[in-house]
Amino acid sequence: xxxxxxxxxxxxxxxxxxxxxxxxxxxxxxxxxxxxxxxxxxxxxxxxxxxxxxxxxxxxxxxxxxxxxxxxxxxxxxxxxxxxxxxxxxxxxxxxxxxxxxxxxxxxxxxxxxxxxxxxxxxxxxxxxxxxxxxxxxxxxxxxxxxxxxxxxxxxxxxxxxxxxxxxxxxxxxxxxxxxxxxxxxxxxxxxxxxxxxxxxxxxxxxxxxxxxxxxxxxxxxxxxxxxxxxxxxxxxxxxxxxxxxxxxxxxxxxxxxxxxxxxxxxxxxxxxxxxxxxxxxxxxxxxxxxxxxxxxxxxxxxxxxxxxxxxxxxxxxxxxxxxxxxxxxxxxxxxxxxxxxxxxxxxxxxxxxxxxxxxxxxxxxxxxxxxxxxxxxxxxxxxxxxxxxxxxxxxxxxxxxxxxxxxxxxxxxxxxxxxxxxxxxxxxxxxxxxxxxxxxxxxxxxxxx
Numbered sequence: 001x002x003x004x005x006x007x008x009x010x011x012x013x014x015x016x017x018x019x020x021x022x023x024x025x026x027x028x029x030x031x032x033x034x035x036x037x038x039x040x041x042x043x044x045x046x047x048x049x050x051x052x053x054x055x056x057x058x059x060x061x062x063x064x065x066x067x068x069x070x071x072x073x074x075x076x077x078x079x080x081x082x083x084x085x086x087x088x089x090x091x092x093x094x095x096x097x098x099x100x101x102x103x104x105x106x107x108x109x110x111x112x113x114x115x116x117x118x119x120x121x122x123x124x125x126x127x128x129x130x131x132x133x134x135x136x137x138x139x140x141x142x143x144x145x146x147x148x149x150x151x152x153x154x155x156x157x158x159x160x161x162x163x164x165x166x167x168x169x170x171x172x173x174x175x176x177x178x179x180x181x182x183x184x185x186x187x188x189x190x191x192x193x194x195x196x197x198x199x200x201x202x203x204x205x206x207x208x209x210x211x212x213x214x215x216x217x218x219x220x221x222x223x224x225x226x227x228x229x230x231x232x233x234x235x236x237x238x239x240x241x242x243x244x245x246x247x248x249x250x251x252x253x254x255x256x257x258x259x260x261x262x263x264x265x266x267x268x269x270x271x272x273x274x275x276x277x278x279x280x281x282x283x284x285x286x287x288x289x290x291x292x293x294x295x296x297x298x299x300x301x302x303x304x305x306x307x308x309x310x311x312x313x314x315x316x317x318x319x320x321x322x323x324x325x326x327x328x329x330x331x332x333x334x335x336x337x338x339x340x341x342x343x344x345x346x347x348x349x350x351x352x353x354x355x356x357x358x359x360x361x362x363x364x365x366x367x368x369x370x371x372x373x374x375x376x377x378x379x380x381x382x383x384x385x386x387x388x389x390x391x392x393x394x395x396x397x398x399x400x401x402x403x404x405x406x407x408x409x410x411x412x413x414x415x416x417x418x419x420x421x422x423x424x425x426x427x428x429x430x431x432x433x434x435x436x437x438x439x440x441x442x443x444x445x446x447x448x449x450x
Contacts, residue, residue, distance in 0.1 A: 142409015158431025160203025298325025
């Protein structure tokens with residue numbers, strides 16, 4: 001009997017996302033007659049093959065189609081995608097001009113029939129999975145999350161993925177020095193723009209703006225009007241991380257340890273420079289987070305600094321981890337930090353200092369055993385429950401419930417995750433070191449999504 005697959009089977013209507021075990025395919029050709037191979041078959045006609053099996057038909061290129069739920073693009077209907085019946089053994093023989101075998105006789109070669117594997121089951125295998133629930137593809141599994149599409153085009157690691165407000169376009173930046181625009185309704189790449197300054201260090205969205213960090217500047221594109229701006233930096237400064245949490249201020253961390261701040265003037269459609277913060281002493285700023293009137297910055301040496309946004313002064317500094325900070329996240333009264341040391345730490349104000357005191361202590365430590373944590377982000381699922389996504393060094397993004405840290409699913413990528421975005425309602429975007437972008441969506445948890 002065929003072994004049960006560990007990841008959920010995809011829906012029958014979405015074969016382009018299937019990555020099942022080919023040994024369990026119901027379209028497999030009939031086995032070669034073992035009596036013919038020994039020269040003793042007397043069955044005419046014989047239901048088993050007398051000869052080498054035909055080569056399988058070439059698989060068509062995957063059609064990566066997804067729809068941004070927050071855009072105004074109408075959802076593609078099923079009528080636009082005609083259903084094609086799967087190839088069968090009989091029509092493969094007919095196309096090659098070979099004799100079509102007759103329908104099988106259940107009494108012939110009974111001993112051979114016992115060796116044939118049973119057809120795979122097509123139901124929901126929630127109880128048979130390592131991860132609960134059923135994902136939209138073998139690379140995405142979990143309760144309340146489903147894989148939607150895989151977008152290929154970048155030649156090097158993806159460094160940022162974002163969908164601007166009111167836009168039907170997904171933008172991605174890469175170390176290959178390009179920014180790609182993908183149509184949310186078709187999944188096709190509609191434009192490729194070179195950065196000219198070399199590698200794209202990071203990419204985010206801020207309202208209708210797309211912001212791209214390159215060497216010596218931050219490029220800004222207003223997707224509604226098409227207006228382009230260039231926010232200049234000191235010569236040679238390389239942006240490593242961008243943050244625009246309140247859609248009012250833009251923060252940019254650089255590899256030399258400085259942090260630059262701009263304020264968006266909506267009326268004039270421009271960014272006014274506010275200040276530059278220095279304090280990481282040459283250590284690259286790896287992550288930024290904003291909350292409670294403060295800016296939090298994490299550096300390559302594992303240090304975390306707290307900045308007062310009114311005075312723009314560093315008011316608290318501490319050693320958060322033993323190696324590089326890979327992500328910071330403000331959630332409720334807590335600060336979460338992840339690191340190359342393989343941990344996610346939850347920080348809170350000291351009990352005897354009150355919630356308004358910015359001096360923090362460790363409240364809880366979560367460990368990803370044997371793996372680095374390369375990124376982390378949080379959002380709410382389709383049931384409005386808080387979830388945390390933790391990207392590991394082995395290319396797996398694990399999904400956890402908060403505050404319990406109960407594991408509920410995962411997204412598996414082809415390489416280490418180098419970009420992750422959860423800002424588009426209902427969607428999850430990841431980019432990895434292979435240059436591929438993967439798209440998943442939240443679905444109501446607790447039921448079968450097969």
